[in-house]
Amino acid sequence: MGRRHRQQIWLAWALCLTSWVACGQGGDAPPPPGSLQTDPQQMRALVGVEASPVVGIAGDFDVQQRQHQIGQFPCARCHEQPQELTSLSEANPRWAHANIRAIHPARGSCNTCHNYDDLQTLRLQDGTTVDVNQVYQLCSQCHFEQAQDWAGGAHGKRLGGWRGRRVIMNCTDCHDPHAPAFGPEIPVAGPRIPRTARRH
């Protein structure tokens, strides 16, 4: 075959090879919407909170941890021995925990949620111990409707943004476990609507 023909074949092969290599190096396809960052560790670093994947409740998302947010954690610093918690006013004349206004649950005792054998942990109704980071397992025993909504996204608050791995607030991030209802407030000032004949 002629030299020109050989050159053409060489060129054709070179082009094929180049395009094959280039396509291979094209980089990852853009992530699908809603999953900018799928690695949980990186997402947590991005969001800036300590969070861990949810356990015991169906769903694939991270929940903000509680341990580092509780001022006097670990409880074992003071509560080394198993201890029965009684009413705050009777048994604890000192200032520790004096800020707690315990009205929840209305029909229950401290033992409903707190584990007297290990005060650093919480207990479920069947006696299972849970860590404060998984307080949602405790709340969802009674508040299962809210828990289902919380897992799906209709209840609670999301951290970090609307896309990427879902990191959400724990129950007690918003609700004081001893007095969970939101209280009355004075609202921010409303609009100044110029007076016309018709109220807008």
Next chain:
Amino acid sequence: MGWVRKDSGAPTQAPTLAAEGCNSGGCGGGCGCESTGTVLDKPVGRRGALSMLFGGSAAATQAVAAQASVVDEEDDKDRKLLEWEEYFKGNFRLMTDQEKADTIDRLVNLTRIKTGRHVSMRGTPAQEGVLYGYAFNISKCEGYRQCVEACIKENNLDRDSAMQYIRIFEMKNGEMDLEEGDTEFHHQVPAEGHFYIGTQCFQCADPPCTKVCPVGATWQEPDGITVVDYDWCIGCRYCQAACPYWARRFNWSEPVVPADQINPNQHYLGNRMRQKGVMEKCTFCVQRSREGQLPACAEACPTGARIFGNLLDPDSEIRYVLANKKVFRLKEDLGTEPKFWYFMD
């Protein structure tokens, strides 16, 4: 205003405005009273002269510079030049990427001159595969209006007129007519026997507001946000009349934001500084949502009554709400298809 020819080979030096052969003193040259004149000793027709005067921005700015007084402060001269160039720009939708970058640059400089603040302005386009949706839980809203406060701060709303994109209605239990609601409540909330429901621009999928704009200053972006090009808006308020939800706001006076309260993270179509005589409205915080963040209202709500997300993502929270909760929209019969749903616990 129409089209402006951006670069028609205009000379880089200032054209002399008096064309030879055109001696009617008042019109400044190039008026067509003579079929040709000369500019910089080059023969140029009527169209060419007009084009040079108004088309080439370099030539135009030089012309303005030549007229600026030498005793002006440097900033004032810059401001005049920037405002001149801004005046002749086109509709944002028709701009090339370079033109968009240029106008953003000019606006950042103008903001610095006018307010002393250094802001960062973006023109981030819509991301593919994203359509924003919003849900509002009327069981959870307690009327705190923290969303309103966050919106005012985030979007650089006029403090003088207390402009608010978000409107919270205090309604008697059982009442569903928002016209019976009270938006001006100022007492401890939640008030006994009442519930709270908030409105803002719903970014309707079939918006009546964009259809009535006579100049094309408002349109819906591919990610579902209806936006306004504040520099193209003529302030006729047709869109405000067309909106069935009273979502649009008009600047009756020059909006005022104290310099230290200006939010410097801005978007051209969002929270940049507006001027008197233009429309504005909620944009789902386009400067935040296009960067992956929640709108300021959704983030600020302490009770978690506001849900925001991508309607095209089947795993999103907004999709969970639409699939699992009883949702309704306002004025459903008008067919505006708002992308803002209400639901109860």
